[in-house]
Amino acid sequence: MSVTPIDVNDNALKATNAFRHQRRSVVAAYLLALFVMTLLFGWLLNEQYQQEIEAAESRITARANVVTEWAKGVFAQSGQALFGLAELLTIQGMPDADNTQVLERALENLTHYVPLVNEVGVMDLNGRVLASSNGNRNAGANIGHTQFFNAFKQGGQQELITPLYWSDRNQHYYLYHGRRLDSPTGDFMGVVVSSIIPDIFADSLEQMHVYDGESIALVDSESRLIARHPALDEQFAVGRKIPSPQADQKLANEETAWSLKALSPVDDRERLFRMQRVGEYPMLAVVGIDLHELLAAWRQRALILSLVMGMLALLGAWGARHYLSRLALAQQLSQRIEEREQARAEAQVAAAAFQTHLGILITDARGRILKANDTFTRISGYSEAEVMGKNPRMFSSGLHNAAFYRRLWEQVLKTGKWEGEIWNQRKNGELFPEWLTISAVYDTDGVLTNYVATMSDISERKAAEQEIHQLAFYDPLTGLANRRLFMDRMGAALKELQRHQRCGALLFIDIDNFKQINDTLGHYTGDQLLQGLARRMSQMLRDTDTLARLGGDEFAVLIEGVDSNHGQTSQLAERIANKLLAVLAEPVVLAEESVTITGSIGITIMASSEHNVDDYLQQVDMALFQAKSTGRHTVCFFDPAMQAALLAHVKLEADLRHALANQQWQLYYQPQVNHQGTITGVEVLLRWLHPERGLVSPGEFIPLLESTELINEVGEWVLEDACYQLARWAQHPRLSQLTISVNISPMQFRDKDFLQRVDGVFARTQAPLHRLKLEVTESLFVEARDYARDKMLSLKAKGVRFSLDDFGTGYSSLAYLAQLPLDQLKIDQSFVQQVLESQANAAIVESTIALAESLNLEVIAEGVETEAQQAWLLAHDCRAYQGYLFGHPMEIEAFEAQILGR
Template sequence: MSRTMLLAFTSDTTNLSVAYHGHHAMALVLLSLLIAILAAYTSFSHRHLMQGAAKPVSRYLWHTSGAIAMGLGVWAMHFTGMMSLQLPVDVNYRLDLTLISVLPAIIAAVVTLNVVAAPQQSAGRILVGGVLMGAGIGCMHYIGMAAMVLQAERLYVPEIFALSILVAVLMAVLALAVRPWLNNILRNKLLLEIISSVVMGMAIASMHYVAMHATVFVPTLSPNTISSIVLNKATLGTLAVVVAVAILLLATVAVIMRQRVSSAEHNTDKANEHAKMLAIRLQRIASRVPGLVYEFRLDDNGSFTFPYASDAIQDYYGVSPEQAQLDAMPIMLAIHPDDRDAMRQSIYDSAQSLSPWHHEYRVQNANGDIRWLLGNAMPERDETGVSWSGFITDISQRKATEQHIYQLAFFDGLTGLFNRRKIQQCLQDLLEQFDGEAQSGSVILVDIDDFKRINDTQGHKAGDELLKQVAARLAQFAPVGSICGRLGSDEFVLLVNSLPSQLPLAEQQLKEFAAELRKALQQPYAIGGHYYSSSVSLGYSVFNNLHANADELLKQADIAVSHAKTAGGNSQSMFAPQMYQNIQQRFNMEQALVNAIEQQQFSLYYQPQVTDTGRVIGVEALLRWFHPDLGAISPATFIPVAEETGLIEDIGFWVLHQACQQLQKWQTDPQLVGITMSVNISAQQFYLPEFVSLVEQCLRQYNLTPEYLMLELTESLVLADLDDAVARMQQIKQLGVKFSMDDFGTGYSSLSYLSRLPFDEVKIDQYFVRSGSTGQPRDWVIVDAIVGIANTYGMKLVAEGVETHEQQQLLQQSGCRCYQGYLYAKPAPAADTAQWIKQYLLSH
């Protein structure tokens, strides 16, 4: 049965149970929605063109083209949605109704554009426009539905049909109203366009799919055909979608391009008006920029030109901007000769690769002044050459700072020689380039003897002047190709790399050179209007192999110079492996001392002091060290090491406590009470801030009678800081403790200072006792003088090292009444010494 009616509705008698049930392909549904949104966006785009049209004809043309583009988009959306409907029967379309259906869509688009392009959008205009737009879209839909040809009767559910029309009108009103409503809320125009287009697209699509829901397809025996051209669903749908989408996209692109063209045309006049002003402003800004703004050009024929340059070019190159435009050669000639070739090459490289130009170089003015410049520019090629636009800045201050930093990092600030860091680097570089088969090299360390003396006597300014003159003399005397440096306070280094490859010959030449160098450095120096002479000690190491190490060679030279200074200074020494052994022995001694303190390997021996009347008036506590493997170690061996390492403080603390503890025991023995205990005190221990309180603590802890404790100090100790020594001695004497000057007569000026020092006892050094008794009368004259001074100041006198009766008699004749030495007793442990004293007292 054939159906030709445009609209047919279901009734109560319609059997809906046999109706076809279809479904929609979601991908095509989404595509139809996107087409609807793009159609809406096109209409809003044409709105701008309509509003900006200068003539009515232009407005009409934009109105017409926009309506056609939007109508085709809506029409394409409809047929894309129809293609998404999947029915169990074949669906074809009448060509005439399909083409006619586009007219209501275009009319609806005309209404839409008329509303949105109006200068004022009132509520009435929006309502009327929404009704007309909804009606047009509805007509387009139902005409398009009538074009369907299938083996079924197409009916509409009346209620849903009415709802589709209502939805179309309401959504159309909403789509037209949303833009003016959001216009005062959203500042982002693009976002406003997108939201309005989405709402408009939803309005178009919602009416379609509600109307589709109102459609019922009831099966018939024959398709509803009429005398018209019929196209199958795939052919017509595909062509309609492709054509509509293409027209829509082209219209959208045209609108966007037209907007850009209009905007460009609108801005052209303003750009032209501002062009001259901007050029003037650019010149003003460029003249105030801290640098040179320029355009530089290299033509293919090799010529240089400066089409533009700011006024700073006059300051940098001594050329005016006008001169630079005429001739660029004076600028190239202003570049430092040493940098000119590199400068040209950097320009050619940038031109060839079209890479950014970045180059540092120097320029030199007519007065010879040099400044550093940094150029930056971007190249651009045209038909006849390459142009660079960029700027040039003065980096002279930065370069000066970098040089200063380099100076601080690698040079000695006082002498200008390389510092330790740079010397190590140079030595390592030298070793890496060294060919041991052709030559040998050497590291020579130079140490100024007694440098502290000039600082102490003449001041640090004089000391600095001496160091500078030594550095200058060393650099002047150094062989060609050698490297000079200063490693520390008074220590210099010389790296020599031009010695013969044969070690014996190299060592001989080095020995001769070192002697000449010492002689040159020992010549008097003019400092502060006076001449100052100073000796030096040299230590050097020789190398001729490729496996040497910079740190190791410096260490070897340092060991050699230490060996030279230990020998008394004013000498030279070449490193030998035996020196390592000596250092290792010294290190072993230090470690053994630490263990000796921890494991209590020390002990105290005591040697009696006897008068010429047979009385034992005191003992001297003497430190002894018995190593479990090495046996007895002499104090002359380990005491200097303990003093240099600071361990003497712990040892001295132990000795003082042990001696006081032993004195406490003897004071409880009737036969030993009244014996004085003499304890040697080191300089480091004596000058400790807490030494006075330490002595006071020992007296209190062991409940001692203070006058029986005698502290022995050497004259070199007290003369190191005479005022401080006197003050400390006075504080300790107030506690009741007595003092003895040990080794008297071996120092510098003891006799002249003796009156200031509050000593209770003077000990004559065993050197004078031994020499005076073996035919050295001058030494005995000194003994007589010491005896006389001690008696004058009322000091007790004790002679050390008395080994023979002859020595005892000579001392007695000179007025010395108290003796200590092997003639009476050797140092022994406390128990043996106590027994000896008791037996001696019984026999006398």
């Protein structure tokens, strides 16, 4: 099996793509490994960091606990001493101011037993110092004005320790610990106070061992330094306020212990602090550790790990680069092997190319045939031996003249190549089309040496093109022009009209009742009929006329280039149309039966270039519609009035869709009265106030509302507005008894959401439903009477009443009249207005009244215009009326003014 150049090229391309894919894979694998290693080392360093922080936090928490317990012990000793002294004074009572020597000696001895206390004093109930462990140096001093003393005297404080307090007398900071003195009866009689010097805390902290970067401090509740180890310089002496917003916030939130990282205000180094309240005393124990010192070992490990990771990344990069170099070398070697294979394959291709599916002829520079391949033999029928040494003109078909061949060879000599379609002759004399390419071959010196001709038989392609053209432009059933070809020829006819002012005519032909033939005799018979009619009509037309089947049973005729006279063109079109009607009416034998058919023809004259194809198609379509509407088997010319009516109809329909949104609907109210002339209710009548046409007749827009299905939305709006009106009248004593009748369209009533819409209106308006009458027509009950009855019963259950409108003009039936839940019959005005002139109408009205009485239904007559008509109706027991005699339809303001005016 030989290797073709295409295979070699494909292999080279695949190898190159494989190398690129491998290179991308190696780089991606290296980057992924580097990413994973970075994540792993990062996670390890983070874990070690967290362990260092957690270990340090545990250590400083333990330190803080020790300091806290020790400080609480100091205050406990002071509190115990004050408690014993208070008990003694409670039993013995307070000494006189002149007899305090014994008490002072006792206080002095107390300071010896409790060395943590610097001084102890006793204050009477006014805050004056009675005795002190320092003798009479403080005698007479008074602290009655201080907040500290008033907390015991007035606030009832039992025991209290102050933050650092500066003593002007001793020029030193103290912590004061006081306890209230009460008499046996519970009355306040003074305070015993001990002073604790901060040096005691400093001495104790110095006894604790601290690590490098660690510090232990005590601060009061106002963030002032009490003691610190290691000690600080004078800039941070005892009593110096150390700002800490975080600590202030925690104290404000009454937290007892917390940890935080912050810059130390002492040395501006970041530390991890542990802060704890010392019991209930105004003191915080603060243990801090320098994070720089703490994390020194961690940073060293991080540096080592980073170096290790960098070395691994470099080793990985070197390995990936080495692997990629080997891949590149292997790819280059493979490419050179494939290039060698390609060169060998090209030699094989050159040998095999001559046996291609194309016919090949090789001639010398003078045109003598040197070689021909097997495909040429198969196409032409000549063997290679038969054509050797001869000139290719032996294959000439004779269909091309000398000028054609001269231009052919001129192009070959000029450009070195000619390509095109040509007809040649086979050995058996058959002419056939072929696609021919002639190329000139030159040697390295530019001298013409050979001609190479390649050819392919395109007979089948030409036949396929013809078939495609037939399918694209002709009807497959009748062979007539189809819609596409007909439209093209119409466009050409309009251009002819524009250039030469020559009129034309357009005819649409529709077979009357063709569907019945399909339904009764079958579609195959219907197709035979269409084929026969197409043949008949073609015989009646000129060669210049175009007959087309547009689809189904609809045909079209285009008459072109008749004359510039409109009248003559119309006469010609009419004569042709009558001929076509006559030939259509000839009996046809279908399925052994003689069938006579008819057709309808619409015509429009193409006399103006101002209209386009679509305009004329619309015109002839309207003319055909008019012909079919006037009884079929007739000819009808297009009348511009048709188009004007259609455009007016379309515009009215478009305006109708905006009427509700633009609030163009208005409700008018026509009174309904009883036999005494009292207004008992109204009928709501819908009016359309068009912005251009003014009031539009309901006869025009009601059918449009139903055909566009807008009747549901508009009808809902009418019902809702009427119900709101009923709700307003219910609040007025002179209008509360009026009823409102609302017309309901059959289409509206048949809507599946009708009950849901109506219930929504009732819920929103809260109208008195027993004052609401829905007027329905007889056409509602022609189909699905039981379905309509169920909806009526559902509404009747809510209190709604029903009136049958226009009774007697439709499909009046006693069957549905007896079964439906009606409350009223309305006699149509066409009968009422003729009761005095027509005995037949009078009898119908009289019978309707009697029928209503027998069915226990109310009856109302509409269209009452004269007093004589009312008198006749009253004489025949009709006691409710509606008509111009009692009032024209009017707006709500005018109606209410009429009622209230009466």
